[in-house]
Amino acid sequence: MSLHTQTIIELREQLRRGEVSAREVTQAVLDRIQAVDDRLKAYLWLNPDDALAQADAIDRGSKDQPLAGIPIAIKDVLNVIGQPCTCGSKILRGHTAVYDATVIRQLRAAGAVLLGRTNMDEFAMGSSTENSSWGVTRNPWDLERIPGGSSGGSAAAVAGHEAIAALGSDTGGSIRQPAALTSCVGLKPTYGLVSRFGLVAFASSLDQVGPFTKTVADAALLLGVLAGHDPLDSTSVPAPVPDYQEKLNAGVRGLRIGLPKEYFIPGMDREVEAAVRAAIGQLTRLGAEVVEISLPHTDYAVAVYYLIATAEASANLARFDGVRYGARVRGADVLETYAKTRGAGFGPEVKRRIILGTYALSAGYHDAYYLRAQKVRTLIRRDFEQAFQKCDVIVAPTTPTPAFKIGERVDDPLQMYLCDIFTISVNLAGNCGLSLPCGFTAQPKLPIGLQLIGPAFAEPTLLRVAQAYEQATPWHTERPAL
Amino acid sequence: MPEDPNQIDIDHVAHLARLELTDAEKNKFAAQLKDMLVYVAKLGEVDVTGVEPTAHAVPLTNVLRPDEARPSIDPALVLKNAPESARGLFIMPKIVE
Numbered sequence: 001m002s003l004h005t006q007t008i009i010e011l012r013e014q015l016r017r018g019e020v021s022a023r024e025v026t027q028a029v030l031d032r033i034q035a036v037d038d039r040l041k042a043y044l045w046l047n048p049d050d051a052l053a054q055a056d057a058i059d060r061g062s063k064d065q066p067l068a069g070i071p072i073a074i075k076d077v078l079n080v081i082g083q084p085c086t087c088g089s090k091i092l093r094g095h096t097a098v099y100d101a102t103v104i105r106q107l108r109a110a111g112a113v114l115l116g117r118t119n120m121d122e123f124a125m126g127s128s129t130e131n132s133s134w135g136v137t138r139n140p141w142d143l144e145r146i147p148g149g150s151s152g153g154s155a156a157a158v159a160g161h162e163a164i165a166a167l168g169s170d171t172g173g174s175i176r177q178p179a180a181l182t183s184c185v186g187l188k189p190t191y192g193l194v195s196r197f198g199l200v201a202f203a204s205s206l207d208q209v210g211p212f213t214k215t216v217a218d219a220a221l222l223l224g225v226l227a228g229h230d231p232l233d234s235t236s237v238p239a240p241v242p243d244y245q246e247k248l249n250a251g252v253r254g255l256r257i258g259l260p261k262e263y264f265i266p267g268m269d270r271e272v273e274a275a276v277r278a279a280i281g282q283l284t285r286l287g288a289e290v291v292e293i294s295l296p297h298t299d300y301a302v303a304v305y306y307l308i309a310t311a312e313a314s315a316n317l318a319r320f321d322g323v324r325y326g327a328r329v330r331g332a333d334v335l336e337t338y339a340k341t342r343g344a345g346f347g348p349e350v351k352r353r354i355i356l357g358t359y360a361l362s363a364g365y366h367d368a369y370y371l372r373a374q375k376v377r378t379l380i381r382r383d384f385e386q387a388f389q390k391c392d393v394i395v396a397p398t399t400p401t402p403a404f405k406i407g408e409r410v411d412d413p414l415q416m417y418l419c420d421i422f423t424i425s426v427n428l429a430g431n432c433g434l435s436l437p438c439g440f441t442a443q444p445k446l447p448i449g450l451q452l453i454g455p456a457f458a459e460p461t462l463l464r465v466a467q468a469y470e471q472a473t474p475w476h477t478e479r480p481a482l
Numbered sequence: 483m484p485e486d487p488n489q490i491d492i493d494h495v496a497h498l499a500r501l502e503l504t505d506a507e508k509n510k511f512a513a514q515l516k517d518m519l520v521y522v523a524k525l526g527e528v529d530v531t532g533v534e535p536t537a538h539a540v541p542l543t544n545v546l547r548p549d550e551a552r553p554s555i556d557p558a559l560v561l562k563n564a565p566e567s568a569r570g571l572f573i574m575p576k577i578v579e
Contacts, residue, residue: 327565328565381539
């Protein structure tokens with residue numbers, strides 16, 4: 001069996017027994033990248049010599065760390081010292097990170113081999129990775145289609161077996177949605193569980209870092225490495241990290257699965273709905289109890305999200321002004337230098353969102369838009385609090401449709417934003433969410449994702465339900481024909 | 483929602499955002515901003531009487547640490563990324579007359 005198609009857990013056993021070396025695993029993944037990435041374009045930057053040097057260092061050690069010798073790809077929004085960090089934006093062309101994000105330090109301490117940088121929508125704004133300044137990433141299941149976004153490069157890399165796992169970030173669905181569209185497991189941890197130090201900020205009250213993996217067990221393993229309090233991130237919650245492996249195989253008997261009636265909507269793709277309903281049937285046969293729940297403010301979530309996320313982005317992106325990093329376009333004075341630098345450096349979607357966010361925060365409109373959105377956000381949170389009195393985990397589709405064609409929605413921002421309709425409430429409420437494969441459409445064969453949503457810090461339950469479903473179904477064993 | 487989306491002053495918003503836009507961009511973004519404002523106007527239907535705003539998903543406030551000097555990033559490394567620098571400083575166009 002080829003090395004690059006295996007999981008973290010499979011490779012870890014072979015590495016520990018000395019049956020393979022970290023160098024062999026890393027070389028196998030590099031060979032795979034060499035073979036397919038000219039078609040997928042998942043990576044923006046790669047340094048094979050550096051990756052192999054990291055692998056050699058692991059081979060000289062004891063290999064008893066949790067990720068010893070496992071090659072992992074990193075979304076271009078997380079700082080890795082000495083590597084480029086452009087956030088998919090030409091405003092950061094040539095920028096080299098000067099420190100490691102906390103999650104990167106955790107990966108290094110766990111023995112991971114950092115492979116390279118994956119493509120993304122510019123500053124994580126998008127649902128298709130088409131907003132990257134550096135070109136389009138393709139879906140390994142159909143090269144004419146988008147891999148989802150904004151972490152589309154990380155998703156394509158894992159689904160295309162160009163990495164054993166990857167890191168992404170999720171502000172409104174940017175891990176779960178691409179995981180669903182490429183048949184990976186994608187986890188958005190609870191807000192505050194994983195450090196954001198060294199993650200370039202998009203919307204600070206919503207952003208979280210999380211893993212892309214081939215299996216649920218790998219997601220549990222990687223989350224165990226990433227989770228934990230970080231004094232460098234003031235939004236990081238000081239709480240002990242549970243053992244995510246402990247109850248992984250405890251099954252779903254006795255758990256209550258909530259079905260939100262607002263998540264089964266007209267306009268949803270018929271095959272997606274059928275696959276999600278079949279998955280719910282499977283969970284019932286495995287012993288879960290299904291209860292109907294209601295999240296009555298669901299219809300307002302996209303509007304709330306696009307006011308709050310753009311308002312926060314308009315403030316966060318003020319730092320890209322041509323003073324300390326990135327390209328500078330000189331004007332007659334300081335103000336003109338800022339405006340010209342930003343006008344030349346940002347792409348259309350980033351400009352669009354800065355405009356909306358600036359407007360929503362501006363004098364006279366702040367209360368009507370931003371403050372009102374924050375109040376409706378409270379009601380969305382309450383919906384979840386009430387729902388979780390009746391159920392342990394909510395089950396829903398991850399996306400309303402499978403992957404769409406490249407170019408299909410580029411000129412219709414609102415249609416693009418509505419792709420995130422099932423994922424954004426989870427960020428607004430600070431819950432955890434996971435997407436895992438639950439089938440394929442017939443013709444063409446495109447992946448479908450099942451979303452599990454839990455209350456804050458319920459990752460052990462989320463992973464347990466996901467594991468039970470995965471072990472009872474064949475979807476995670478299917479591979480794209482590349 | 484209080485105002486008429488037809489009255490968007492795109493030049494003012496772009497100025498606040500320190501963002502130079504071409505005329506084509508101004509027309510496009512003004513129209514798209516208007517569409518978004520029409521869409522988000524649905525929030526006006528929600529009764530938010532007495533509802534506190536949520537700024538943040540976790541109840542952490544005033545996270546402090548001891549005010550002690552500690553090692554940081556090497557300034558020389560930081561300045562390597564600067565568009566213009568000299569003598570350990572970032573260089574910018576003159577601000578005061």
